[in-house]
Amino acid sequence: MITALIVDDEPFARRDLRRALEPAKDIQILGECGNAIDALTRIHIDKPDVVFLDIQMPQITGIEMIGMLDPETMPHIVFLTAYDEYAVRAFEKNAFDYMLKPVTADRLELTLERLRNSFFKHDFSVLPEVNHLRQIPCYGQHSVVFVQATDVEFVEARTTGIYVSDLDGQEHPTALRLNILQQRTNLLRCHRQYLVNVDLVHKLQYLESGLAEFVTRRGRVIPISRRLLPEIKERLGIS
Known part of the structure; x- marks a missing residue:
């Protein structure tokens, strides 16, 4: 099960994303936050696997917020933004992914599949080591x-x-x-x-x-x- 936290200052945006995530049975939503301060506390306590994080928020932006997290324990960050100009800045901050608002079902599924792949670990140690992949x-x-x-x-x-x-x-x-x-x-x-x-x-x-x-x-x-x-x-x- 992949645990998630939704961080967005717009209640309707949080509601819409929660509803879009509900069909994914392997995603557990731990909670929602309306600002970066609350989110920092929840991340420290709940240690979610992924944070769906709005970029444009009052006082502390999403990009500023991840600069306050420990890189060693930072969850995967999926930025949410209404402007694709923020995408480059998001990836400069080592974001796992970003999605443009309004989030479409196809784009969300692509992000979820990437998340599943990153957490779905496989043990290939039983396979013989070879230099050439067939x-x-x-x-x-x-x-x-x-x-x-x-x-x-x-x-x-x-x-x-x-x-x-x-x-x-x-x-x-x-x-x-x-x-x-x-x-x-x-x-x-x-x-x-x-x-x-x-x-x-x-x-x-x-x-x-x-x-x-x-x-x-x-x-x-x-x-x-x-x-x-x-x-x-x-x-x-x-x-």
């Missing part, structure tokens, strides 16, 4: 899905996490970082946000800007960074 562990709802590395079209890093795209165009979130996947699979690093399966690439095409991009057999366009282009061409035998 399967990539990805997370579904209360499960681990293993995607064959040969079936991966590309991997993309976003602000919401790392996503593995397979041959069918389905996306699977994974806890593995890009550099780990680069080291332990045959996926090629072509951009700071992308790895690509060169066996599934249809062509490399040049752009007028001097950059280039991969086009996969399914027609997906994957960018190639200017810095990595010479290394990629050498690896692929392109003069």
Whole structure:
């Protein structure tokens, strides 16, 4: 069970979020706070796993509030804001996620799935240690899905996490970082946000800007960074 605290100075906003969270049976709402001072006390006493925190509050803002928390024991922070301009500042403060008001059901479910994945620990110690991954562990709802590395079209890093795209165009979130996947699979690093399966690439095409991009057999366009282009061409035998 994931425990949660809702912090927002608007009673209607707290009510709406509580109602939206009620269908999630694995989320236990410990309480609500209308200001940062009360929230600091509740966090210290209740130690929630996650705090849904409004950014714009009187006296002490949500961003100011998390600066008052101990980084070692800080819960996951999901910022709530009506303005997407606050998103960058939120992530600079190491927020777990942020949601724009009014919160939609789809966006809330994405955040909840990320929370579940972060708390759903798996013991892989019984598996033999190998340097090369043939399967990539990805997370579904209360499960681990293993995607064959040969079936991966590309991997993309976003602000919401790392996503593995397979041959069918389905996306699977994974806890593995890009550099780990680069080291332990045959996926090629072509951009700071992308790895690509060169066996599934249809062509490399040049752009007028001097950059280039991969086009996969399914027609997906994957960018190639200017810095990595010479290394990629050498690896692929392109003069």
